[in-house]
Amino acid sequence: MKFVCIECDEPMKFAKNDGLDDDGSLSVNFICPSCEWGVTLLTNPQETQMVRSLGVKIGGSTVPPKPMEMLQTHLAGQRTGSQEVAEQEPASGSACPFSALVQDVYQEAEAPAALLWSAEATERLQRVPEFIRPMARKGIETFAREQGVAEITPNVMEAAREHMGM
Amino acid sequence: MPKRYRDITGDGGSNVAGQVSAQAERLKARMAGVRHAIAVMSGKGGVGKSAITANLAAYFAREGWRVGVVDADINGPSIAKMLGVRGHSLSLDAGGVFPALGPLDIRVISMDLFLKEDQTPVVWDGPQAETFVWRGTMEMHTLREFLADVHWGELDILLIDLPPGTDRLATLNDLLPDLHGSVVVTIPSAVSQLIVSKSITMARDLLRTPVIGLVENMTAYVCPTCGTTHPLFAPTPQAETLTGVPLLGRVPFDPRMALAGDKGVPFILEDAASPAAQALAQVGEGVLNFVNSGSPVS
Secondary structure, eight states: OOOOOOEEEEEEEEEEEEEEEETSOEEEEEOOOTTTTTEEEEHHHHHHHHHHHTTTTOOOOOOOTTTTTTHHEESSSSSSSSGGOOOOOOOOOEEEOHHHHHHHHHHHHHHOOOOOEEEHHHHHHTTTTTGGGHHHHHHHHHHHHHHSSSSEEEHHHHHHHHTTTT | OOOOOOSSOOOOEEEEEEEEHHHHHHHHHHHHTTEEEEEEESSSSHHHHHHHHHHHHHHHHHHTTEEEEEEEESSSSHHHHHHTOTTTOOOOTTEEOOOEEEEGGOOEOOOOGTBBSTTOOOOOSOOOOSSGGTHHHHHHHHHHHHHHHOOOBBBBBEEOOOOSTTHHHHHHHOTTOOOOOEEEEHHHHHHHHHHHHHHIIIIIIIIOOOEEEEEEEEEEEEEEEOOOOOSSSOOOOOOOHHHOOEEEEEEEEHHHHHHHHHOOOOOOHTOOOOOTHHHHHHHHHHHHHHHHTOOOOO
């Protein structure tokens, strides 16, 4: 989606957003860099969602998407076990006014990024008694986030265990 | 002359076209390890596509082939149950998700493996009014991720179980233009044949993808006591005559086949000597001949 100032015949630039409304609609302002004439783009919730459903990294990306990223990011009611597959990539900088804005507002609205669990770490977690497994998982993930670790490995689990004095 | 869309290079930074191209490249790279990708389809629902898929997978696995199955029915997934992998906990590494392993190490991916409970439907985060605007796009990209983001490894055959709908093969063909062919499942009813014929036209004449052959499912009821067969439907013209597509086999209805599916065991493995299992093996043999020769079944 591109906007052109009729008077100046110049591509318009993103100026500011008024954020995502409760229903998912957006309000976005654009300004002509030459004459500073402005327009506001209003999208309905379906139009906003349509951009998200294209399976692309809105706002651009310098790294490839994570496996099953779109499914994991957008599917409601997922199995706890399948959370192992989830990870959401941090937003990268973008000059695209509309798509970058959609990305930004959803970044604000969504939960913190899920962490990647390696196959070895997943297997090791399965050996934890079931009744304390959720607590162990939460503790390990909290530790990993504090340490800025993106992927849980057996080494991270060991460090978390020592950190928690277990 | 005022500027038009094409006069402005780029899209301001998202590079959506580049990302879509990268998606296609990623899918192509993953599929490089797959010798044959075959769709199992039917325009009509309830004709037994998934049961045929599960048993075809078992046939090829029994032949020593490395087999993968994609359950492309995003909203009504049944392959995970039929291949006994429900409840499997998925894991991943940076390169992809590891598929569940079914009987004879059949590799399986299905939306069922992602849903929380039996009753959980597929619901996407987003505005819940007028979801038709974007829901189909979500489903297509989910199928793309099933194909591109799973550690399929080296496969001799990948079977893709399509949901009902004459448009489904077109979607798959957009993702996998090198699809090797499709198996069409029908039942001997006029209604089914009417709809299935549209799917065949779509596949053969519009998409120009090879139709390997027809499977006529539930052709007759086999009495488990005396072994005699009784028709389940009123006589109809031969499906292969109507459609011009070769017949791979006629699979009789056997209640034990449904029970085996419920248990997660392909019937072809459970009772190989039964008429239904033998018919399924004949279907498998037809597909095998096709993929080995690269030409339609005659």
